[in-house]
Amino acid sequence: MRQPFQYSVITYQHSQITGERYPVALLFFFSEDRRFQISFPDSFSKLSHFQVDFDATFIKKVLKKYEEKVNVLNYRLVKEELGFSSNDLAELINAEFIVPDSSAIRFSELKSGFVPNNRESLVIYYENLYFKNYKTVEIKDHVNEQKILQQFHTKARNSFKESTGRYLREVIEVRGKFFKEKFDYGWQNGTFNLITPLSFDLQREDSIKRKIQQQIGVVRNLEEIIKKDNLKLDFIIARPTGKSLLSAFGKALDVLHDFEDSSLARVIEYGEPLDSYVEEIKNTAKPLIQE
Structure with a gap:
C-alpha cells in the first residue's frame, strides 16, 4: 500500500516591490508514519546572484527554528500528545510555524501525493526539483x-x-x-x-x-x-x-x-x-x- 504524504513549499521574498519568491525549504508530513520532515539546502549563497544585499543569516535562523519545531512536533506525536489528522495540517502550520505579520517567509498551499518507493528517495526527488539552482558551481576567476x-x-x-x-x-x-x-x-x-x-x-x-x-x-x-x-x-x-x-x-x-x-x-x-x-x-x- 502506497503511503500518502503532504508537503508545503516554504519560500523567501527579498523585496515586496519585485514580489519575487524563492523556495528555501520543504515541509513534509507523512500520514502513515505520523511524522514531519523539513528539508533545505546547505547553502543559500547563490541567492546573492539574484538579490542585492542578500543576507543568508536571516533565512538560516528561521529554518533552524523550524527544524527545532519539527523535532518537538515529532516528539509530541510519538508521545501521543499531539492529536490531529492530516485534514488539520494547514491549521497546525498556521499555528506552529507562521510568524504573524511576516511577509518574507511564506508557506504554499498544501500539496499531496503518494510515496512511490521510500520516503528518502521521495525527499531527494523534491530537493532536486526545488533546490537545483542552489548547487554551487565554481567559476574560475569569478568576480562577485x-x-x-x-x-x-x-x-x-x-x-x-x-x-x-x-x-x-x-x-x-x-x-x-x-x-x-x-x-x-x-x-x-x-x-x-x-x-x-x-x-x-x-x-x-x-x-x-x-x-x-x-x-x-x-x-x-x-x-x-x-x-x-x-x-x-x-x-x-x-x-x-x-x-x-x-x-x-x-x-x-x-x-x-x-x-x-x-x-x-x-x-x-x-x-x-x-x-x-x-x-x-x-x-x-x-x-x-x-x-
Whole structure:
C-alpha cells in the first residue's frame, strides 16, 4: 500500500516591490508514519546572484527554528500528545510555524501525493526539483560583489594610507521611499557618492535580468532622496565572463546608463577603470565632517 504524504513549499521574498519568491525549504508530513520532515539546502549563497544585499543569516535562523519545531512536533506525536489528522495540517502550520505579520517567509498551499518507493528517495526527488539552482558551481576567476569591494578597499587604503577614514565613510544607511538601503562606502565631492558593487559575472541570462530588476527597484526607492539630498549611486560593475551573456549584460548596462543620464548614478568598470576611480577620489574628495 502506497503511503500518502503532504508537503508545503516554504519560500523567501527579498523585496515586496519585485514580489519575487524563492523556495528555501520543504515541509513534509507523512500520514502513515505520523511524522514531519523539513528539508533545505546547505547553502543559500547563490541567492546573492539574484538579490542585492542578500543576507543568508536571516533565512538560516528561521529554518533552524523550524527544524527545532519539527523535532518537538515529532516528539509530541510519538508521545501521543499531539492529536490531529492530516485534514488539520494547514491549521497546525498556521499555528506552529507562521510568524504573524511576516511577509518574507511564506508557506504554499498544501500539496499531496503518494510515496512511490521510500520516503528518502521521495525527499531527494523534491530537493532536486526545488533546490537545483542552489548547487554551487565554481567559476574560475569569478568576480562577485565581495571581490569588487575588497579590491576597492585595498586600492583606497593604499592610496589614502592612514587618512582613509577622513575621506571615505563606511556603512551608510539611506532611508528611501519604501525602505532603507545600506552601502559599504561613500565619499563627498559636491555630491555624496554611494559606492554600489554590481557583478554581472554570472552563469545565466535570467540571473542578469533579476539583478538589474533589483537595481531598478533600489533606484526607484531612493530616487526622491537622491535628488533632494544631492546623492549619487556609483555603480562599480563587473562584466560577465561568458560571451553568451554579453547581450543580456548590454541590456542591463543600458538601464544603468539611463540612470547615469538622469544624474542618479554613474558607472565605473571593474579593472583598470577602478584605479582611475580611486585616483579621482584621492584628488577630488572633500574631508568628511565627523559627527
